[in-house]
Each structure stands twice: as structure tokens, then as C-alpha cells.
Amino acid sequence: MRISQLEGRRVALWGWGREGRAAHHAVRVRQPSLPLTLFCNEQEAADAAALGDPLLSVEIEAGAERLSAFEIVIKSPGISPYTPAAVTAAAAGTRFIGGTGLWFGEHAGDDGVAPHTFCVTGTKGKSTTTSLLAHLLRAAGKRTVLAGNIGLPMLEVLDPRPAPDEWAIELSSYQTGDVADSGARPDVAIVLNLFPEHLDWHGSEARYIEDKLKLVMDAHPRIAVLNAADPRLAALALPHSDVRWFNRDDGWHLREDDLYRGNVFVMDTRPLPLPGRHNRSNLCAVLTALEARGIDALPLAAQAQSFRPLPNRLQTMGTRDGITWVNDSISTTPHATLAALDCFAGRRIALLVGGHDRGVDWSDFAAHMRHDAPATLITMGANGPRIHALLAPVAQEAGFTLIGVETLPEAMTAARGALGGEGVVLLSPGAPSFGQYKDYVARGRHFAELAGFDPDAITAIPGLGLA
Known part of the structure; x- marks a missing residue:
């Protein structure tokens, strides 16, 4: 769908975070006389009203009846289309689309392919992979936009000038369906791996996998780059x-x-x-994608040496009083936490886990703790008690220290005491930050501040946007 196709339609925006604001701006620039309704919370309503847009009306309740009154609802990624209100409205004929879908609709060529687009998804490592992809494309002399779920909504780079040579786009499982629904085909789609995640948004593990795979199963990219070591991906057949x-x-x-x-x-x-x-390992995905597009990947491999790691992703912030502080706040699955632990094998570690409880199974994590546990494991957050109860018999058997607290400050105090001035404090929660924090960035900033580091210095994403 193109923004021009919104003309004369009943259109609403749902959500007023950065994605919602980007959607409003993009629509207003291209459809200045189109009436819009915004569904958001009370605090966001005041912010939206301050814009002074006379054709924007704001409502607080996004119930099924109100959503059904619109032909098209431009939905922010964090709002699940599987809520009862959204399901009812969709059954009544309302079409839900995200800003990413609108962007792809605007960029589809005559053959349906959005040219020069590299789309990256996967449960673990997609942000670093997308950033590394942009880094190597730029090393090859390509003007490249780094955007998407990594921190820059696609509608904020709808029509950059000068036009880029390539697009490196990170997609979450919330956005892959938008690409499929846009009617446009990615040029290159990369799927790194699949583990259970975001089950509260998707409703089940099966639906999460299905939604994630829409990027290659339904969007029919011209080239699909897949991980042969992932059993689910290795079993795929993609005739298109x-x-x-x-x-x-x-x-x-x-x-x-x-x-x-x-x-x-x-x-x-x-x-x-x-x-x-x-x-x-995901460097292999990037080099495969470059090669698939006809770019000589072999001399570019060495350019990975100048890559700057991203914040909140296994980020070693520094050492204070003999303790090394590592910020892996973006870790939202137990699998990601296990990968983080593996990076510091042989070190004395105090591991901080827990956060928002979305029903993810931690039993595989517990099984690993029988032989690969840190010296101290500290649970916290809403799902902390559930993880603690699961690990209690394992801790007795394996001989590691298990501590349960409620908040991150309490967890860091416990970690300092447990390590006694020597070792690694690793924040790799394996769970989202919602409830205690707005997002993983806010959690990472608080972790940095509590550890004695400048939170502003650790949060900038290198290379975001056009370069």
C-alpha cells in the first residue's frame, strides 16, 4: 500500500511512540488534507494535541467498535494485532498496516521488488548483524541507510537526499508481517535463527515462528539468506x-x-x-548476502575489524574496583543469556536475570546451569520468583549461589557483595524490561549509572541513518 492510496479513506493511527509520530508526519506531508484519528494514552494525547494539527482527533480508548469504524489503521509495532479488539476489527474489514509496510509500499518497483533493500531478522543478533552489514556496505563504497527496528523508523527515512545506494533494515517479529502485507518484495532477506520470544505479543511459540518467517514465506524476497545450522530454517522450501x-x-x-x-x-x-x-557466525550471513548481490565479499571480511559494537549488546562498559561491568540489556530470551555466559567462560561471573514475565520456558536454561553456571546467579523482576523457584534445586546440586531480589539496584548490590571486588557483573536478563523500565535502553542506562558510568556515553548507535 502506498500513502497516496489513503486519500479519501477513513484512516486512524494507533500508538504515539516514535513509530506513531513518524507515521503521522509521513502521512501529513503527502496527504495534508486527510482527516486522521489517533488512538493513544492520556499522556500521549497531550503531546499530540501540542502539534496543533486541526485534522487530527485524539481518542483514548481503542475498542473494537471504534477501530472497526476505520478502513485503515496504521499501527505501531508494539501493539499486537492479536488483541481481541484488533481481531474483531479486522474481521469487520479494517486493514491494519505498520509504518514499515507503508515504507515498502512506497519503494516497490514495477516488478514488485523494493530495490537495494537488505532486510535482517532473527531472534538473536539481528541488530549487530544489520549494523555490521551497513558497515561493510559502506566499506565497499556504498552510501547506505541503517534503519528499522534498530532505532530509526523507516518512515523517518522515507525519501532521504541524496538517495542511498543500499538499505540495511532490521526487522523485529512485529514488523516482518508488515513487509509481507505491503505488497512489496525485499531484494534480500536474511533470517539468522529462531528461538521462542515475544510470546505475549504473538500468543504462542508457533505463531511467533510463523510471523517471523513471513519475511521469507509470504513476502517472497528475491534472495533469501538462511542459516543452515538452524533446524527450522534448514527445513524451509522457498520456491519463489x-x-x-x-x-x-x-x-x-x-x-x-x-x-x-x-x-x-x-x-x-x-x-x-x-x-x-x-x-x-552472523558475519557469515552478512558476507553471504553481499555475495548474493554481486558484491565481492572476500576483501570486505577484514573490514569487520573496524566495526564498532552496539550499545546494550554484550557491551563491556569498563572496570570499577576490580569488577568488569557488561551490559547485555537487549537480551530478552534465555537463549541469549546462555550465549552471553558463553562469552565469559572461565571468568568469575555474577549474572543478573529476570524482568517482564511473558511466559517463556526457562527449563532449558536451568538444564544448562547444571554444568555451565556462573559463580552467582541473581534473579529479579516480575518473572524473577518463577526463575528462582526453577533454579533452586539446580543451585543446590551444582553448587552456585542463587539470590532473589526485586529490582536492578538490589541485584547490583548483591552482585558486588558476591564478587568481593573480582569478576564480571553481567546484566543479561533474558526477559523484556517492561514494568520497571520503558525499554531495554532505559534498563541499560540505569545499569550503567548504577555501575558508575555515563549513561549517555553508552547509548549512541554508531552509523544510524544515512552515511
Whole structure:
């Protein structure tokens, strides 16, 4: 769908975060006389009213009856389309679309492909992978936009000038369906891995996987780059796409920590500024995607040495009083926490886990703790008691210290006491931040501040936007 197709239609916006504001601006620029209704909370309503848009009306309650009154609702990503109100409205004929979908509709070519678009999704590592992709494209001399779920809504870069050569776009599971619904095909779609996540938004693990895979199953990218080491991805059949595989012996893959292209050794990846082996493995995804687009990837591999790691992602902030502080606030699954632990194997670790409870199963994590536990494990947040109860018998058996607290400040006090001035405090919560914090960035900033670091200095995302 293109923004021009909104003309003369009954249109509403749902949500007034950064994505909602970007949608309002984009629509208003191209449809200045289109009446709009905004559904948001009371605090956001005051902010929207301050715009002075005479054609924007604001409502607080987004019930099924009101949503059904509109032909099109432009929905912010964090609002689930599986809520009863949204399901009822959709059944009555209301079409829900996100800002990402509108962007793709605007950029579809005559053949339906949105040219020069690299879309990256996956449960773990997608932000670092997308940023690394942009870094290597720029190293190849391509003017590249880095945007999407990484922190810059697509509608904020609807029509940048000068026009970029390439687009590196991160997509969450909340946005992959928008691309499929837009009617546009990505040029290249990369799927890194699949683990259970965001079950409260999607409703079930099966639906999460289904929504994530819409990027390749329903959007029919021209080229699909898939992880051969992921069983779900390895089993896919995509007749509408040219499929390229990474983590396979005949392509880009790792042997231990060495990077290979087929049987050709390329380099040792251990010195690279890529936190965690999974991110060094995802370098293989980036190189495969570049190669699929006809870019010589082999000389670009070494350019990963100059990559700047992203904040809140296995970010070593520094050392204070003998303790190294590592901020992995973006970790929202137990699988991500296990990967973070693996990065510091052999170190004395106090691990901080827990946050918003969305019903994710921690039993696999508990099983790993029987043989790969940190010295101290501290649970916190809404799901902290549930994780603590699961781990209590494991802690007795495996011999690690288990502490339960409610808040992050309490967890950090406990971690300092447990380590006694030597070791690593690792914030890798394996759960969202909602409830105690607005988002993972706010949680990471608070962690930095409590540890004695400047929160502003750790939150900037290198290379965001057009460069």
C-alpha cells in the first residue's frame, strides 16, 4: 500500500511512540488534507494535541467498535494485532498496516521488488548483524541507510537526499508481517535463527515462528539468506526465492573460530569486535548476502575489524574496583543469556536475570546451569520468583549461589557483595524490561549509572541513518 492510496479513506493511527509520530508526519506531508484519528494514552494525547494539527482527533480508548469504524489503521509495532479488539476489527474489514509496510509500499518497483533493500531478522543478533552489514556496505563504497527496528523508523527515512545506494533494515517479529502485507518484495532477506520470544505479543511459540518467517514465506524476497545450522530454517522450501545458505561447508562458515569461504581459510575471527560467537557466525550471513548481490565479499571480511559494537549488546562498559561491568540489556530470551555466559567462560561471573514475565520456558536454561553456571546467579523482576523457584534445586546440586531480589539496584548490590571486588557483573536478563523500565535502553542506562558510568556515553548507535 502506498500513502497516496489513503486519500479519501477513513484512516486512524494507533500508538504515539516514535513509530506513531513518524507515521503521522509521513502521512501529513503527502496527504495534508486527510482527516486522521489517533488512538493513544492520556499522556500521549497531550503531546499530540501540542502539534496543533486541526485534522487530527485524539481518542483514548481503542475498542473494537471504534477501530472497526476505520478502513485503515496504521499501527505501531508494539501493539499486537492479536488483541481481541484488533481481531474483531479486522474481521469487520479494517486493514491494519505498520509504518514499515507503508515504507515498502512506497519503494516497490514495477516488478514488485523494493530495490537495494537488505532486510535482517532473527531472534538473536539481528541488530549487530544489520549494523555490521551497513558497515561493510559502506566499506565497499556504498552510501547506505541503517534503519528499522534498530532505532530509526523507516518512515523517518522515507525519501532521504541524496538517495542511498543500499538499505540495511532490521526487522523485529512485529514488523516482518508488515513487509509481507505491503505488497512489496525485499531484494534480500536474511533470517539468522529462531528461538521462542515475544510470546505475549504473538500468543504462542508457533505463531511467533510463523510471523517471523513471513519475511521469507509470504513476502517472497528475491534472495533469501538462511542459516543452515538452524533446524527450522534448514527445513524451509522457498520456491519463489533464490536461496543462499550460510553456516554450510560450501559457503561462508566458521570452523571453530576460523572463518572459511568453502575450503578457503579467510581469517581468525577471535580478534574481531563482535561480541559472542553467534555474532561472529552472523558475519557469515552478512558476507553471504553481499555475495548474493554481486558484491565481492572476500576483501570486505577484514573490514569487520573496524566495526564498532552496539550499545546494550554484550557491551563491556569498563572496570570499577576490580569488577568488569557488561551490559547485555537487549537480551530478552534465555537463549541469549546462555550465549552471553558463553562469552565469559572461565571468568568469575555474577549474572543478573529476570524482568517482564511473558511466559517463556526457562527449563532449558536451568538444564544448562547444571554444568555451565556462573559463580552467582541473581534473579529479579516480575518473572524473577518463577526463575528462582526453577533454579533452586539446580543451585543446590551444582553448587552456585542463587539470590532473589526485586529490582536492578538490589541485584547490583548483591552482585558486588558476591564478587568481593573480582569478576564480571553481567546484566543479561533474558526477559523484556517492561514494568520497571520503558525499554531495554532505559534498563541499560540505569545499569550503567548504577555501575558508575555515563549513561549517555553508552547509548549512541554508531552509523544510524544515512552515511
